[in-house]
Amino acid sequence: MTHLLPLLLYSGAFVLWVRLLLRGARGQASLLASGVTGVAVFVHAVALGHFWLRYGELPLVGPGAALSSLAFVGGLALVAMLPLRDVGRVAIALLPFIIIVQAVALILGIQPSPMALDFQGTGFVLHVSFAFLGYQGLALAFAAGVLYLIQHHELKEKRLGRFFHFIPPLATLDKLARVGLWGGFVALTLALAFGWAWTVENRGSLEMSDPKVIWAVLSWLVFVGVLLARAGGGRNDYRGAVAAVVGFGVVVSTYLVLRITVGATGVFL
Amino acid sequence: MSLAVVGVSHHTAPVEVRERMAFGPSEAAEALLELRSETEVREAVLLSTCNRTEVYLFSANGPHVIQAWQSLLGGKAGRLERQVGDYLFEQRGEGVVRHLFQVAAGLDSLVTGEAEIQGQVRDAYELAASMPVDPPLAGPVLNRLFQMALSVGGQVRSETSIGEGAASVASVAVQLARKIFGSLKGKRVLILGAGQTGELIVEALDREGVQGVMVANRTYERAVGLAQQVQGHAIAMERLAEALGSADIVLSSTSAPHPILTQRVFREAFPGGLRRPLLMIDIAIPRDVDPAVGHDPEVFLYNVDDLRKIVDEQVRVREGAVPEADRIIQAQSEEFRTWFASLEVVPVIRKMRGRAEDLRTLELERLLRGMDHLSDGDRERVEEFSRRLTNKLLHDPTVRLRKGMGTGGGAELVEAFRFLYGLEDHNRPSRAARRSGEGRGDAGEPAGDGESKEKMGS
Numbered sequence A: 001m002t003h004l005l006p007l008l009l010y011s012g013a014f015v016l017w018v019r020l021l022l023r024g025a026r027g028q029a030s031l032l033a034s035g036v037t038g039v040a041v042f043v044h045a046v047a048l049g050h051f052w053l054r055y056g057e058l059p060l061v062g063p064g065a066a067l068s069s070l071a072f073v074g075g076l077a078l079v080a081m082l083p084l085r086d087v088g089r090v091a092i093a094l095l096p097f098i099i100i101v102q103a104v105a106l107i108l109g110i111q112p113s114p115m116a117l118d119f120q121g122t123g124f125v126l127h128v129s130f131a132f133l134g135y136q137g138l139a140l141a142f143a144a145g146v147l148y149l150i151q152h153h154e155l156k157e158k159r160l161g162r163f164f165h166f167i168p169p170l171a172t173l174d175k176l177a178r179v180g181l182w183g184g185f186v187a188l189t190l191a192l193a194f195g196w197a198w199t200v201e202n203r204g205s206l207e208m209s210d211p212k213v214i215w216a217v218l219s220w221l222v223f224v225g226v227l228l229a230r231a232g233g234g235r236n237d238y239r240g241a242v243a244a245v246v247g248f249g250v251v252v253s254t255y256l257v258l259r260i261t262v263g264a265t266g267v268f269l
Numbered sequence B: 001m002s003l004a005v006v007g008v009s010h011h012t013a014p015v016e017v018r019e020r021m022a023f024g025p026s027e028a029a030e031a032l033l034e035l036r037s038e039t040e041v042r043e044a045v046l047l048s049t050c051n052r053t054e055v056y057l058f059s060a061n062g063p064h065v066i067q068a069w070q071s072l073l074g075g076k077a078g079r080l081e082r083q084v085g086d087y088l089f090e091q092r093g094e095g096v097v098r099h100l101f102q103v104a105a106g107l108d109s110l111v112t113g114e115a116e117i118q119g120q121v122r123d124a125y126e127l128a129a130s131m132p133v134d135p136p137l138a139g140p141v142l143n144r145l146f147q148m149a150l151s152v153g154g155q156v157r158s159e160t161s162i163g164e165g166a167a168s169v170a171s172v173a174v175q176l177a178r179k180i181f182g183s184l185k186g187k188r189v190l191i192l193g194a195g196q197t198g199e200l201i202v203e204a205l206d207r208e209g210v211q212g213v214m215v216a217n218r219t220y221e222r223a224v225g226l227a228q229q230v231q232g233h234a235i236a237m238e239r240l241a242e243a244l245g246s247a248d249i250v251l252s253s254t255s256a257p258h259p260i261l262t263q264r265v266f267r268e269a270f271p272g273g274l275r276r277p278l279l280m281i282d283i284a285i286p287r288d289v290d291p292a293v294g295h296d297p298e299v300f301l302y303n304v305d306d307l308r309k310i311v312d313e314q315v316r317v318r319e320g321a322v323p324e325a326d327r328i329i330q331a332q333s334e335e336f337r338t339w340f341a342s343l344e345v346v347p348v349i350r351k352m353r354g355r356a357e358d359l360r361t362l363e364l365e366r367l368l369r370g371m372d373h374l375s376d377g378d379r380e381r382v383e384e385f386s387r388r389l390t391n392k393l394l395h396d397p398t399v400r401l402r403k404g405m406g407t408g409g410g411a412e413l414v415e416a417f418r419f420l421y422g423l424e425d426h427n428r429p430s431r432a433a434r435r436s437g438e439g440r441g442d443a444g445e446p447a448g449d450g451e452s453k454e455k456m457g458s
Helices: A004-022 A029-055 A063-081 A087-108 A122-157 A162-166 A170-203 A211-231 A237-265 B015-021 B025-039 B062-077 B094-105 B116-130 B140-159 B169-181 B196-207 B220-229 B237-246 B263-269 B291-295 B304-320 B322-369 B376-405 B410-420 B431-436
Strands: B002-009 B043-048 B052-059 B089-092 B188-193 B211-216 B233-235 B249-253 B278-282 B299-303
Touching: A004 A029, A004 A063, A004 A087, A004 A162, A029 A063, A029 A087, A063 A087, A063 A122, A087 A122, A087 A170, A122 A162, A122 A170, A122 A211, A122 A237, A122 B169, A170 A211, A170 A237, A170 B169, A211 A237, B002 B015, B002 B062, B002 B094, B015 B052, B015 B062, B025 B043, B025 B062, B025 B116, B043 B116, B043 B140, B052 B062, B052 B094, B052 B140, B089 B094, B094 B116, B094 B140, B094 B322, B116 B140, B140 B322, B169 B196, B169 B278, B169 B299, B169 B304, B188 B196, B188 B237, B196 B249, B211 B220, B211 B237, B220 B233, B233 B237, B237 B263, B263 B291, B291 B299, B299 B304, B304 B322, B322 B376, B322 B410, B376 B410
Parallel strands: B188 B211, B188 B249, B211 B233, B249 B278, B278 B299
Antiparallel strands: B002 B052, B002 B089, B043 B052
16 A cells, blocks of 8 residues: 555646646646645655665565666656756656556565565665666656657647647757766666676676676667767757657567566566 | 726727827826826726726716816827727726726737736736825725736636737747747847848847847848847858858748748758757748758748648637636626625614614613612623623624625615615714714725715616
């Protein structure tokens, strides 16, 4: 129930953002949607804090607990954006990701993992925390990219309808995607470095055929690809938005493929 | 006492007349003072914009005040083709409330839903409120009326789509630019040719903080002249590609018979391809920009038909919101009416209580006259009993009368109340009223002498 409440609140916030979109972005609904989003993140923080206090371990090990923490990092990113004018509206694209991740976490069960004893230490905590920040950075770039492409389409089609009024300006979305990508890239790079150092220290060597390692390196390469797509031949906002959406799709689908194929053996997240 | 509004608006007078009847802030202040000194009008607020000049009045002698206002307007306008009165409109009573609410909400504006009027209504009210006269020109009634109007304006704009989108070509251009670039500060604008619409767009963009306006024209001298008007700099047509390469927004309105910004010019301007958004507004007929240029994903090209279509669509959206806005105005007008009606009962209640107090003291004196054996303490207890009994008897009728005023038929209710309590005698103030020197209203209520009635109008 503790972890279900944030999911319900995230869903409620999403409904409010959609309502705001349908109403043509009018009224106090923006305040309400932002408020509910903030409350959801607060409640989520309390739930994760409760997990820590109750089981004496950070919710970073085990798929359920880790995914819930990943969703929470996304919520934190949203809360940071809410005070910025119009930027908070990116919640309409980011919240579904957070909701899905939290729902999957609940289905898998947010509970202490027997593996927690094997995964301890500052290096591990930093590795996972930076990895979550990295993936949420990519998720943010994806959300901004999706909205960018919709707004771009509206402008090209010369339709000044609900989407046009609701979605922030192209320049704002591009800036947001850039922050997400660069922040995520730096975080994921640090995550890889801490992960490598921790593994060498605790396991002796890094197994490159480990699906976790494959996925992490592939995600890092996706970041590099997306950043290059934006930078190649000068700044290109449209190409950058497409690259962010495709890159996120690649990272998520790779995760799903690895999860389905080797996840059952227990060697993957 | 009644409410009235008299003036000219875009519905009743052409711009040639309206502009001669427009008041600047200092002129408006003088006019209000003149109106007060000549007519002793109780309350007055003067609203003067490019679309209207109207005065809101709350006074005892309506026709006299209106006559004075007409003379004042006539004097300001000077000689007109027709009589001043032919251009004027007049509303009284509840019509005034509804009219002001519609004005504040932008429903009576030339462009439905325009937002500027809200600030103009506020300025008009604040001007009247700031006048150093006693009693204040923005007294209790107009204060309440204007505060509610501003609130209604805000409510209509936030709860309906009345102010949604842009309703002119210039504002659509700015809206598009904002949705592409976010802030327009520091953006560079390239202007090709001249024209009234183009100038309006440049003015609107300028207000948003664009910088570095470049002007190109077929003749360089004309470009220099235009550049001076818009505080930009002129460039020769031969350097068009170079200027295009550094522009964020292009505004084109030449009378050239063929496209000026062709794909060749575009390629010359962006040899490595366009790597950033470029807004191109082509309001020329025939078009200045080759439509093929718009196929680039970073180019947002709009011609005059596109802009007109967007404007028409936005206007339709706004007009579609009018019924919803009307419902809000109706509800709020009703609320004001209820409040206003409640003012009417104040003198009646005061008089009824005065009459009751007279009777109480009279009967108490008569009773105590034959009871000399009572101690002071007992006398006080008897007096306290009489006071409490009177208050309890009057409490329910007072509350019900106030409540009844809000449910319609208030005037009849007050008449019935007067009849039942024998308060129709206008020439005999109560003893209690004489003792306390009553006759002036409390703060927050229009002054009443117990005889006069507050009316929204006849």
